[in-house]
Amino acid sequence: MSDTIAAIATPIGEGGISIIRCSGSGALTVAQKIFYTSTGNSVNELSSHRVHYGSIYDPKKNKYIDEVILTWFKGPKSYTGEDVIEISAHGGGFVSSRILGLVLEYGARPAEPGEFTRRAFMNGRIDLSQAEAVADVISASSDKALQAAIMQLKGHLSKQVNTLYERLLSLLSQVEAAIDFPEEGLDFQKREISITELQHVYREINTLVSSYRQGRIFREGASVAFIGKPNVGKSSLLNALLQEDRAIVTPHPGTTRDTIEEKMRIRDIHINIIDSAGLRNHPESVEEEGIKRTLVAIENADLNLVIFDRSQPLDNNDDLVCKEVRDKPILVIINKCDLLENWSMDTLKKKIKTDSPMFISVKEQSGLDTIIDAIYNHIVDTKTSSETTFISRERHRAHLVEALVSLEKTIESFEQQLSEEFIAIDLGIAMNHLAAILGKSIEDELLDQIFNAFCIGK
Ligand SMILES: Nc1nc2c(ncn2[C@@H]2O[C@H](COP(=O)(O)OP(=O)(O)OP(=O)(O)O)[C@@H](O)[C@H]2O)c(=O)[nH]1
Ligand SMILES: [Mg+2]
Numbered sequence: 001m002s003d004t005i006a007a008i009a010t011p012i013g014e015g016g017i018s019i020i021r022c023s024g025s026g027a028l029t030v031a032q033k034i035f036y037t038s039t040g041n042s043v044n045e046l047s048s049h050r051v052h053y054g055s056i057y058d059p060k061k062n063k064y065i066d067e068v069i070l071t072w073f074k075g076p077k078s079y080t081g082e083d084v085i086e087i088s089a090h091g092g093g094f095v096s097s098r099i100l101g102l103v104l105e106y107g108a109r110p111a112e113p114g115e116f117t118r119r120a121f122m123n124g125r126i127d128l129s130q131a132e133a134v135a136d137v138i139s140a141s142s143d144k145a146l147q148a149a150i151m152q153l154k155g156h157l158s159k160q161v162n163t164l165y166e167r168l169l170s171l172l173s174q175v176e177a178a179i180d181f182p183e184e185g186l187d188f189q190k191r192e193i194s195i196t197e198l199q200h201v202y203r204e205i206n207t208l209v210s211s212y213r214q215g216r217i218f219r220e221g222a223s224v225a226f227i228g229k230p231n232v233g234k235s236s237l238l239n240a241l242l243q244e245d246r247a248i249v250t251p252h253p254g255t256t257r258d259t260i261e262e263k264m265r266i267r268d269i270h271i272n273i274i275d276s277a278g279l280r281n282h283p284e285s286v287e288e289e290g291i292k293r294t295l296v297a298i299e300n301a302d303l304n305l306v307i308f309d310r311s312q313p314l315d316n317n318d319d320l321v322c323k324e325v326r327d328k329p330i331l332v333i334i335n336k337c338d339l340l341e342n343w344s345m346d347t348l349k350k351k352i353k354t355d356s357p358m359f360i361s362v363k364e365q366s367g368l369d370t371i372i373d374a375i376y377n378h379i380v381d382t383k384t385s386s387e388t389t390f391i392s393r394e395r396h397r398a399h400l401v402e403a404l405v406s407l408e409k410t411i412e413s414f415e416q417q418l419s420e421e422f423i424a425i426d427l428g429i430a431m432n433h434l435a436a437i438l439g440k441s442i443e444d445e446l447l448d449q450i451f452n453a454f455c456i457g458k
Pocket of ligand 1: 232254
């Protein structure tokens with residue numbers, strides 16, 4: 001039997017109401033000691049899964065504390081799977097800590113961050129990916145992030161991963177049977193069928209892995225870096241999009257020496273925009289450090305806006321820019337279109353692959369809306385429906401990738417007619433990775449890491 005935990009589940013500070021939550025075998029006893037209904041009944045006469053109007057009293061001091069609503073959930077049908085009481089009190093910091101103090105006095109101990117959800121997981125109410133989704137729902141700051149988290153909380157990802165696990169389990173049981181009854185073996189036809197099934201599972205896992213980029217962008221936002229040689233107007237564009245004078249702009253090349261990061265929002269997606277030091281050959285030493293950071297920004301960006309100055313000759317610094325962004329996700333932007341053009345698009349197209357460059361003038365504020373639309377279309381796959389399952393955590397991606405590696409080995413072993421023992425080992429490893437996503441057989445240390453990121457009271 002686990003001990004009884006309690007916490008204030010609503011944010012600190014003053015508000016309309018504040019909720020004190022208590023879970024564990026002692027929850028009912030706590031309520032019996034401190035809660036009275038308006039008719040004087042104590043909690044054991046109250047029906048479960050109902051809200052009850054009454055008061056909190058401090059029995060030792062014989063003092064009335066607050067008028068409250070108490071919700072009583074008899075386990076296992078509760079958030080944690082244990083007996084739970086939730087006291088909705090007036091939302092003052094003092095009154096709620098007074099009530100929490102009483103709850104603690106009558107047998108509960110303060111809950112650790114995420115401990116309620118951890119118990120829900122431990123008691124099998126939700127699996128680990130759903131527990132992670134609880135944290136994601138809480139921290140969601142856009143519609144897309146919330147939608148993806150809710151889908152995961154409802155168990156869409158769990159169901160999919162579970163089905164894949166079951167399919168591998170059924171293959172494993174055939175392989176195990178072949179080990180136990182070698183005279184029957186896995187005949188040729190069965191091997192063929194197994195390979196086809198493994199390939200199907202492989203493809204489905206692969207699709208989930210590919211959904212990571214989009215899922216992560218929904219959850220965390222996307223990073224968009226402004227890249228170009230000095231003086232093309234990177235900082236000017238940053239300021240224009242933010243509609244504030246954030247970065248220093250001067251007519252002198254080499255003005256921005258460090259990367260500058262700012263947040264903006266395009267529709268329902270968070271964007272981290274990064275202005276960078278202009279790339280150029282033979283920089284002086286301070287600039288050199290800035291350029292190193294620019295290269296890191298290019299590497300990490302979900303999208304690079306590669307900017308060229310239409311009014312100045314294309315030179316070897318532009319060549320350097322083109323070289324550094326090769327094979328990276330890019331949008332090409334031609335700035336300073338208010339000035340006379342110095343080069344033709346054909347010249348640029350020989351240096352960089354671009355189907356639809358955008359022509360803008362930051363000075364005249366023209367073309368900026370097109371950039372915003374293009375960024376959005378590039379980072380959000382508008383074809384995905386609200387029913388698509390995304391993975392959005394690196395932990396899930398890493399396990400799925402490991403599962404793919406083991407499945408590849410399994411398929412190879414099948415194809416090379418290796419003995420069943422080899423096949424069973426790799427298949428088992430792949431299954432363990434799928435199981436780890438759901439939190440089956442997972443180590444305590446990892447659980448600490450996941451649940452400590454929660455707030456207290458959840
Ligand atoms: N005519 C014209 N000038 C512009 C435009 N955009 C920027 N400029 C000017 O170009 C100069 C350089 O702009 P910045 O935004 O500092 O350029 P940058 O790319 O950040 O330069 P570094 O930080 O040195 O790499 C400034 O004098 C801007 O006013 C434009 O669309 N048209
Ligand atoms: Mg700049």
